[in-house]
Amino acid sequence: MAGDGIWPWLFIAPLVAGISVFYFWPVLQTAFYSLTDWGVFGGWTFAGFANYVTLFADPALYLSLGNTLLYTAIVLLGIPIAVYLASLLNLPGLRFAGLYRVLFFLPYVAMPTAVAMVWRVIFNGDFGLLNHALAIVGIDGPYWISTPGAATVAVAIVGLWSSLGFSMIVLAAGLKNIPPEMYEAAELDGATRWRQFRSITVPLLTPSIFFVTIITVISSFQLFDLLYAILGSSNPVLPKSMSLVYFFYREGFVNNDKGYAAAIAMVIFLIIGIVTAIQFRLQKRWVQGD
Amino acid sequence: MSPSFPTPARRGAAVLAGAVGLALALSGCSGGSGGAAGGSGEYAAPESDLSAKITYGVWDQNQVPAIEENIAAFNEEYPDIDVTVNVTPFAEYWTKLQTQASSDTLPDLFWMNGPNIGLYASNGQIEPITGAVDAGDLDLGNYPEALVDLYNIDDVQYGVPKDFDTIGIWANKALFEQAGVPLPEGDWTWQEFQDTAAQISSALSAEGVYGGAGGMDGQTTYYNTIFQAGGTVIDGDASGYASPEAAEGIQFWTDLIASGGSPSIQQLTDTTGDQWFTSGKLAMYWGGSWFRSAITDTDLAANVTVLPLPSGEEQATVIHGVSNVVSAASKNKQAAQALQVFLASEEAQQQQGDAGAVIPAFTGTQSAFTESLPDANLQVFLDSVEYAKPLPVSKNSAAWNAEEAELLPQAFAGERPVAEVTEELAEKMDAALAEE
Amino acid sequence: MTDRTTFVRTRTVDSVPAPVLGRGAPSTTARTARTRRGRRGGSHVVAHLVLGVGGLLMAFPFVWQIIMSLSTNTEVQSVTPVFWPAELQWDNYARVFDRLPFLSQLQTSVTITVIRTVAQILLCTLAGYAFARMRFRGRGLLLALVLSILMVPSQVYLLSQYQLVQGFGLLDSLGGLVLPGLFSAFGTFLMRTAFLAMPAELEEAARLDGANPFQIFWKVMLPLAMPSISVLAITTVLWSWNELLWPLVVTTFSEKMPLSAGLATLIGDRTTDYPVVMAASLLAMAPVLILFIVLQRRVIDGLASSGLK
Numbered sequence A: 001m002a003g004d005g006i007w008p009w010l011f012i013a014p015l016v017a018g019i020s021v022f023y024f025w026p027v028l029q030t031a032f033y034s035l036t037d038w039g040v041f042g043g044w045t046f047a048g049f050a051n052y053v054t055l056f057a058d059p060a061l062y063l064s065l066g067n068t069l070l071y072t073a074i075v076l077l078g079i080p081i082a083v084y085l086a087s088l089l090n091l092p093g094l095r096f097a098g099l100y101r102v103l104f105f106l107p108y109v110a111m112p113t114a115v116a117m118v119w120r121v122i123f124n125g126d127f128g129l130l131n132h133a134l135a136i137v138g139i140d141g142p143y144w145i146s147t148p149g150a151a152t153v154a155v156a157i158v159g160l161w162s163s164l165g166f167s168m169i170v171l172a173a174g175l176k177n178i179p180p181e182m183y184e185a186a187e188l189d190g191a192t193r194w195r196q197f198r199s200i201t202v203p204l205l206t207p208s209i210f211f212v213t214i215i216t217v218i219s220s221f222q223l224f225d226l227l228y229a230i231l232g233s234s235n236p237v238l239p240k241s242m243s244l245v246y247f248f249y250r251e252g253f254v255n256n257d258k259g260y261a262a263a264i265a266m267v268i269f270l271i272i273g274i275v276t277a278i279q280f281r282l283q284k285r286w287v288q289g290d
Numbered sequence B: 001m002s003p004s005f006p007t008p009a010r011r012g013a014a015v016l017a018g019a020v021g022l023a024l025a026l027s028g029c030s031g032g033s034g035g036a037a038g039g040s041g042e043y044a045a046p047e048s049d050l051s052a053k054i055t056y057g058v059w060d061q062n063q064v065p066a067i068e069e070n071i072a073a074f075n076e077e078y079p080d081i082d083v084t085v086n087v088t089p090f091a092e093y094w095t096k097l098q099t100q101a102s103s104d105t106l107p108d109l110f111w112m113n114g115p116n117i118g119l120y121a122s123n124g125q126i127e128p129i130t131g132a133v134d135a136g137d138l139d140l141g142n143y144p145e146a147l148v149d150l151y152n153i154d155d156v157q158y159g160v161p162k163d164f165d166t167i168g169i170w171a172n173k174a175l176f177e178q179a180g181v182p183l184p185e186g187d188w189t190w191q192e193f194q195d196t197a198a199q200i201s202s203a204l205s206a207e208g209v210y211g212g213a214g215g216m217d218g219q220t221t222y223y224n225t226i227f228q229a230g231g232t233v234i235d236g237d238a239s240g241y242a243s244p245e246a247a248e249g250i251q252f253w254t255d256l257i258a259s260g261g262s263p264s265i266q267q268l269t270d271t272t273g274d275q276w277f278t279s280g281k282l283a284m285y286w287g288g289s290w291f292r293s294a295i296t297d298t299d300l301a302a303n304v305t306v307l308p309l310p311s312g313e314e315q316a317t318v319i320h321g322v323s324n325v326v327s328a329a330s331k332n333k334q335a336a337q338a339l340q341v342f343l344a345s346e347e348a349q350q351q352q353g354d355a356g357a358v359i360p361a362f363t364g365t366q367s368a369f370t371e372s373l374p375d376a377n378l379q380v381f382l383d384s385v386e387y388a389k390p391l392p393v394s395k396n397s398a399a400w401n402a403e404e405a406e407l408l409p410q411a412f413a414g415e416r417p418v419a420e421v422t423e424e425l426a427e428k429m430d431a432a433l434a435e436e
Numbered sequence C: 001m002t003d004r005t006t007f008v009r010t011r012t013v014d015s016v017p018a019p020v021l022g023r024g025a026p027s028t029t030a031r032t033a034r035t036r037r038g039r040r041g042g043s044h045v046v047a048h049l050v051l052g053v054g055g056l057l058m059a060f061p062f063v064w065q066i067i068m069s070l071s072t073n074t075e076v077q078s079v080t081p082v083f084w085p086a087e088l089q090w091d092n093y094a095r096v097f098d099r100l101p102f103l104s105q106l107q108t109s110v111t112i113t114v115i116r117t118v119a120q121i122l123l124c125t126l127a128g129y130a131f132a133r134m135r136f137r138g139r140g141l142l143l144a145l146v147l148s149i150l151m152v153p154s155q156v157y158l159l160s161q162y163q164l165v166q167g168f169g170l171l172d173s174l175g176g177l178v179l180p181g182l183f184s185a186f187g188t189f190l191m192r193t194a195f196l197a198m199p200a201e202l203e204e205a206a207r208l209d210g211a212n213p214f215q216i217f218w219k220v221m222l223p224l225a226m227p228s229i230s231v232l233a234i235t236t237v238l239w240s241w242n243e244l245l246w247p248l249v250v251t252t253f254s255e256k257m258p259l260s261a262g263l264a265t266l267i268g269d270r271t272t273d274y275p276v277v278m279a280a281s282l283l284a285m286a287p288v289l290i291l292f293i294v295l296q297r298r299v300i301d302g303l304a305s306s307g308l309k
Helices: A007-033 A050-056 A059-076 A078-089 A097-109 A112-123 A129-136 A150-175 A180-188 A193-221 A225-231 A244-254 A258-286 B007-019 B023-029 B061-077 B090-102 B114-122 B130-134 B145-150 B173-179 B190-203 B222-228 B244-258 B265-270 B273-278 B289-295 B299-303 B333-343 B346-355 B367-371 B379-387 B397-412 B418-434 C002-015 C033-039 C045-069 C091-099 C102-133 C139-151 C155-167 C174-182 C185-196 C201-208 C213-224 C226-242 C245-250 C259-264 C274-306
Strands: A036-038 A044-046 B052-058 B081-087 B109-112 B167-172 B284-288 B304-307 B317-319 B323-327 B388-390
Touching: A007 A036, A007 A258, A007 C102, A007 C139, A007 C155, A007 C174, A007 C185, A007 C213, A036 A258, A050 A258, A059 A078, A059 A150, A059 A193, A059 A244, A059 A258, A078 A097, A078 A150, A078 A193, A078 C045, A097 A150, A097 C045, A097 C274, A112 A129, A112 A150, A112 A225, A112 C045, A112 C274, A150 A193, A150 A225, A150 C045, A150 C226, A180 A193, A193 A258, A193 C139, A193 C185, A244 A258, A244 B090, A244 B397, A244 C155, A258 C139, B052 B061, B052 B333, B061 B081, B061 B333, B061 B346, B081 B333, B090 B114, B090 C155, B090 C245, B109 B114, B109 B333, B114 B323, B114 B397, B130 B333, B145 B388, B167 B173, B167 B289, B167 B317, B167 B379, B173 B190, B190 B244, B190 B284, B222 B244, B222 B317, B244 B397, B244 B418, B273 B284, B273 B289, B284 B289, B299 B304, B304 B379, B317 B379, B323 B333, B333 B346, B346 B367, B367 B379, B379 B388, B397 B418, C045 C274, C091 C274, C102 C139, C102 C174, C102 C185, C102 C213, C102 C226, C102 C259, C102 C274, C139 C185, C155 C174, C155 C245, C174 C245, C185 C226, C201 C213, C213 C226, C226 C259, C226 C274, C245 C259, C259 C274
Parallel strands: B052 B081, B052 B109, B317 B388
Antiparallel strands: A036 A044, B109 B323, B167 B284, B167 B304
């Protein structure tokens, strides 16, 4: 297949050079150190696959993987919601569209540590708003942030809340690429709005939906700050609610077992890589025009 | 200290780098000093015209005004030593310090705490203060003994405390009155504490008020009771949890929760002890002297008084304090040591005390602290230094702190017998200690 | 030039009178493009209901944050929660300026954010375009490698990047602060997605006009990608604005720190003055929020109504 000669290389060179130095190189170093017993302040001895052998026998790996998957699944529920909301916002002639956009975007701008404080108040088991609201409809809410499982759900609710704004602006940009003439034609054919949503909006938006899905999965697998901020560092359910990256952080920066942490990082890398590769495979089935 | 990266790594790294065409990256980056070279502790007070630029790493923004006063006084003596204060929040402080230590860029002088001193000292990152002590510029006798010991690793002294905190009981007098329970006076026993807490809880249950509160922070709760029972948390190179005394110290909290004298651990996770207290829903809060800053200037201040911790087999409280340490890799070691010595002096410590953010460590400079809430009997915190035990730490405290956090809630909640939990904890802690 | 003809063409389409057969919608004033659209699809009651309720739910924690920023620390930490302070503590906002060198930190934040955003837009659109629309050996592999760096926990990069910046002699400098953040795999992926969705005919036409690949990119394709570029701008600004660990680790002077790092120093290890933290974070997010309001109206809406889609 004939290429475009030197041009593509000129286009990608600055980015690829920067990424290589500042990102590939650290990843390669990490890959190397995952095979060593790496001292806290540097220095190492070769350890072969010892870190990986220990890791695959460590229940914490499977526990944190399970928590991460649960979290990711809940945050992914935000994507259909975002698609629906973005299409509503795109309705021609909709008044206050700008205001709505700002409202949905607010959580994405808010500073995580400040917002975590607010959410802790909302989730508080004895005095929280959420449990007050649930009590009204006769549900006895759990101690959200101090019950294993419920804690993951609580963090995921915040994750969904804060990522919705991002998904919506990406999808809004995608919607601008759909020619209004298509809706007009459908209108002429007497298609209902729901029908238009299903047969025009969603199919033509699939590249953006695909993009948002990939990014959401990747960033959900990176769950760390939010978990830490909402549960708090001395929370007794933290060991049962930890995410993969929290597991990595705990081993590398708290327990100072850096070689082991490097191995965890490589496993996280592998897991996300596989999940992403599967998504790219599957996209051929549902993404249009790619 | 020059980077002493072993050669195979360089080669291995170079091969990997070459694979993606990254030779460029090799120039600056295969750093890391693994050895425990350390410093000799060599010291000589500099001439007053020594010119240097040094950085001073700290984590508490609240203390910066006092630090700046200290530096101004220091500059009267050494006008040409330029000190930059670098504040990093506590949560990120240790990550940053580790990164800097791995790259030989530690601040010349920086704050160190008990849980981390072992790691940094034993890896040769910190300059001992032996020279300054031998020269007579630092007198270890001026500071609380338990804290001086905290910064002594393998018989080498790395620092003296700049401040300290001890644990006492913050009591809400209004709630005692409301419950019709007399305010305890003077020394008291475990049983008296338990009874008082249970009485207040039951008298004020309609208001949702509790008498006492446990928690997952060992420093303010269960370490104290373990010491009071005559036990230890860490004993030489081994865990102290296997002893019956340690189990008693844990049992204290299990009993308190079971009697209704304290909210459950789950409740305390959602709403921390200090929150219960400042909300007027807790009569007795086991808290550090640092809690004073959360009380002053609030409506609560008039109702607050401090009680000594109750005695078990013996009287005890946990003491901890921060120390200023000099980086072994500092390029301006003489200047950094001069500042270290100055900050430990009576003059600088008096300034710290008067600024009121902390209790200074130098004996006799603490009066400003007690006067900051004159009716609250803050003297308790100073008096308890006499029987204080240092915060239990090891070279890798975090590893067994994590085991405590995982196992002890089961004991506090009464899910498993206390002795069974502490035995399992001792085993796991011993395993963690063996890896150090 | 081709881009101008495109522009004119779509604009013409836009100004063509609307089809008359709109169903149901109460037609108010005719003839403007706005009402043409308004006519399609009937009333917006359901949309307003969903967006209104959803929007309030989304904004609620944020509104509460505003209330907390005007409360006392005791009120903020109080159980049961205090919904409205006994007295509004406007003083909390003044205290932010006592506690932080707010303006110089704001300046640092603006500087590093502008540099990174411009650099990312430039580098990511170039690379994204090449990955989407050019053919070259190893394209799939290189793209996969670029994407792969998203899959590693970001803390992994900390030590290596620190030592690289140290090696370049850029510790504690503006260069060191911005450098790793100039390159974005996320942005490349975003722009690739945007360029993939564009019709091929425009490029063909320009190529026949004798334009070289860079001219095609710059004059034809880049303007079309404006909606996605504004998304990239917003996400980069936000990311850079809120970034915490890196600036804390590479800077040692509080005046040189960006606001995000400065804010974090307000959080103590034992006690924290939460209302001041809330006030400071609201002050810090205000510029970004204003930027978003401007961007979403000027760029997203503006482009749509000009027909440049």
